[in-house]
Amino acid sequence: MIRAEQPAPDIAVGIVTAGVAPVIEVEPGQLWRSFPVPADAEVDALRRGLDAAGGRVSIVGASLDDWVGPTQRRSDDDRLAFLLPQLHxxxxxxxxxxxxxxxxAGEPLLRRVVPTLHELDLVLFEEIQGQQTPDxxxxxxxxxxxxxxxxxxxRVLVDISMLMPALPSSYLEQLAGAGLPGDLLARLTDEWRDPATTGVVVDVLRSGAVPPAIHTMYMNLLVRFGRSDAGVLRDILPLVGAFHLKFWDLDDTDGRVSAPIRDLGALLAPTGFAGTxxxxxxxxxxxxxxxxADMTRRHLALARQALAEGAAAAA
Structure with missing residues (x-):
């Protein structure tokens, strides 16, 4: 998509035609030039392409632009007006x-949008991920x-980036190649789930020891990578309607990819979960x-096996 070798809608349909998966999530800001007021013609073209390929969309990644400019926040009327075309x-x-x-969204906007969700037969999912936890x-x-x-x-959508037992090996290799301090790399490798690791990560950032070229990648340690156990989800499962099985690479050493999915399978098996x-x-x-495509095919195969193993263990 970034290289613009194909139009974005063709890439989306191609996931289905290539046999990677028949059901996809989409990001309208990536797909439709008319976003955030998607033109019917663009929307219909994507649906026709998916229909022809035997595919469909599960969830659309909506957006709320809360600010008109640097200092002017949109009113709830404006925010609702921004969101409604995306729902349609x-x-x-x-x-x-x-x-x-x-x-x-916040409670006032959620209450205002619920009647439209019923009218359109849609569910609005609020996504929790990374270092966020239910509490x-x-x-x-x-x-x-x-x-x-x-x-x-x-409903709630849970991204299992919350549940990382260890950092991706490919990510650690990138940090090592960038010249980060060795004691930090050792801690990230061996003590990721230690809550004190976050303080060390922040201290190194403040010290100026993080090369500017990897600042964005380094921030994953503070935002996108979580360290919770699947058990933290138990009390909110009745509110959860979807999961993102986030993965970063396919090195499953010590179950760093499969274990969270297996734990999730064990957690969901007794609940009759029927979401995505x-x-x-x-x-x-x-x-x-x-x-x-290859990464996703292989991950789907791994995920199916891990979910089945988790469900079987819970039986």
Whole structure:
């Protein structure tokens, strides 16, 4: 997509035609030039392409631009007006739901949008990921809001980047190649789940020891990579309607890829969960030469096996 070798909608349809997966999530800001007010013609063209390939959309990644400029925040009327065209586009493309970051909408907007969700037969998912947890601030308040609404049209989406037992080996290789301090690399390799590791990561950043070329990649340690156990999800499972099975590479040493999925399978098996589980590759940031289709096929195979093993263990 970045190299613009194909139009983005062709890439999306190509996931289906290539046999990678028949059901996909889409990001309208990547697909439709008319976004954030998607033109019917663009939406219909994608749906026709997917229909012809035997595919469909599960969830559309909606967006809320909360600011008009550096200092002017949109009113809730403006925010609703910004979101509604995306909801109608999601329905038009045949999706079952849309997603937003956890807590971004806020209770007043959620209450106003619920009637439209019922009208369009959509679910709005609020996504929790990385170092967020159900009891962290302000995530806990957003989860309480969803529980208080008590409406199946507003659910939680969990990205299992929350549940990383260890950092991806390919990511650690990138950090090592960038010249980070050896004691930090040792800690990231052997003590990722130690809560004290975050303090060390911040101290090294503040010290100026992180090369500017990897600042963005380094911030994954503070935002995108979590260290929770699947058990933290147990109390919110009745509110969860979807999962992103995030992966970064396929090095499954010590079960760093499969273990969180296996634990999730064991957690979900007794619940009758019937939502979506979506493979989501995050390592394209540094695995620049990897084949995305091959990575996803292999991850889907690994995920199916791990989920089945987890479910069997819980039986």
């Amino acid at each position: 586009a999601a329905r038009r493309v045949g999706a079952a739901g849309v997603r937003l970051p956890i807590g971004q 962290s601030t302000p995530t806990a308040a957003a989860v309480d809001t969803i529980a208080g609404l008590d409406d199946p049209r507003v 589980l979506c493979s989501e590759w995050g390592g394209h940031e540094w695995l620049l030469d990897a084949d995305a």
